Amino acid sequence: MVPDACFNRSDPIIIGLNVVEGILKPGTPLCVPDRDRLRLGTVISIEANKKPIQSARAANGSVAVKIANEGSVAYGRHFDDKGDIVSLITRESIDILKQHFREEMTDADWRTCIKLKKLFDIA
Secondary structure (H helix, E strand, C coil): CEEEEEEECCCCEEEEEECCCCCECCCCEEEEHHHCCEEEEEEEEEEECCEEECCECHHHCEEEEEEECCCCCCECCCECCCCCCEECCCHHHHHHHHHHCCCCCCHHHHHHHHHHHHHCCCC
């Protein structure tokens, strides 16, 4: 995901994002890999055209994302629009995807998951 606007710099962070690949859903933990995997927080909600949506993909274009982070990270101070933002995955989250969301996942989504596994050194 690539940030393209900031509406609120600290808790909750509200930024405009373009989802480049995969799916973004509420409850997803986010991080900035270029900043030593700086954890931004967890997605609370997503809006497109000022209306709440349950998930975002690349086809949605720019969406507003509200991120709860307990005030520990601020846009412009700890991260900015120059670095990519990615979903923070774990072995457990991959297993949950396989178990409960296999039907929703496309081949492209699985390829994204493989990229993230390599990024986070997950076996």
